[in-house]
Amino acid sequence: MNEVTLVTGATGNLGGHVLAQLLARGRRVRALSRRPPATGVSAVDWCQADLSSGQGLARALSGVGTVVHCATDGRTRDGDVMAAQHLIKAAAKAGAPHLLFVSIIGVDRHPLDYYRAKYDTERLIETSGLPYTILRAAQFHDMLHYALDRASRLPVMPVLARTSFQSVDTPHVAARAVELSAVGPSGRVADLPGPDTLTMADMARILLRVTGRRRPILPLVLPGRVPGAYRQGLHLAPAAQPGSRSFEDFLKEGPAVKVPAAVRRSR
Template sequence: MDVLVTGGTGRLGQRLVEPLQAAGHAVRQMSRRGTGPGGVRGDLATGRDLAMALAGAEAVVHAASDPRGDPWQVDVAGTRRLVEAVDRDRLRHLVYVSIVGVDRIPYGYYRAKFAAEQVLLASGLPVTLLRVTQFHDFVDFLLESARRGPVLPVPMGWRVQPVDVGEVAAHVADVVGRPPAGGVVEFAGPEELSAADLARAWAAVRAPGAHVVATPLPGKLGAAFRDGAALPSGGERGRRTYAEHLHA
């Protein structure tokens, strides 16, 4: 199929080209600037060039997001613009990359992702909402950001199941070729870990001597992570563990 990837320059978007092409698809990567081989311009925040970018697309992998900016403008309103611009007569599958727990974790960005899911479910398009867990390298980023000299504070009791971004990319390519699910499916890493376990493993490899301190985090957000809201309830699993990622 002719596949358009939104968020083509993002952490996942960059990794999607190879497995999609290996599956026999023609791939175009959409971003605001449209840079690089196979790059096309399209701006979800304004709608500029969207119709042109989507022209001819038989499948769309919607991986664009703006967690550090205004997700309601890009993730929600941008998804509405995408729905309006897509060629309904030609589109066979739209795969939206979401996050496990968006329906259960009281966090603004997650609420926006969940709202975007509802836009797609109401669109009448052939969709699959693929919720994945946190990427291994994103966990690295969070832990590095949290470290304060020799001290690495982490939320006490938080439970997560991180996944390798390369395995997510391969799974997305597989899902694209399947019939649309019409709802939510999940994909996660192979093992459940506490935030403290992740931090100790990371510190042993990346910051020897750092002291991990598990700290209680009150409120609804902390309670949700402690209660397992970020853990998958079903779906397929990757194989690469966080420890394997650290030692690669």
């Protein structure tokens, strides 16, 4: 496979892993970012472009056979939808490459604004006329790590009561996206949850054990539609799925705390 694969969000968490894995497979890769290339990535064809304005997209998409769309901007409700509109328009003009989008499990039923924007993006892609693949993944381990790390800085560690997650390792999601990019347009593919279904309290206990700390854990029933939707498990697949590294093994490597886009919007 010698066509160029464009990775949007190549400086981000998922996009960074996708970029590295494509390069490791010897694929021709172009990275899209609003920023200039960092030192050490000179081997990558780097393209500065802004999805929110469309600036630079014509050049970014020139000669591209596949786009792995990992860019996300959680700061506004419509940011990701507008970005997808610009990307689709530029892709249609550039010969209609395969557009692969990594979305989130349950976005069609969960009321969180960030998820609604992902669902709107999915529908834009499905009706775009472009050949596409949509892969919905569970929350990344990094996301739960971030939330629990913050909670663990308090004297008592608050967690969402009666709420479970099937968090998944980001490199595992990247590997699936890379695999699908080679398969070609596949429409909506099977959801990708992590290997375990754990309550947030279970995950808090794992974090405390792995980092050798002690805190009382305080499960809270928060009011409102969004916490209610998490309690109902609207973000969950019917069953967890083996394959990804577990949350505990992820934490044992001592990862840095990453602030995900979905969280950045509400800060």
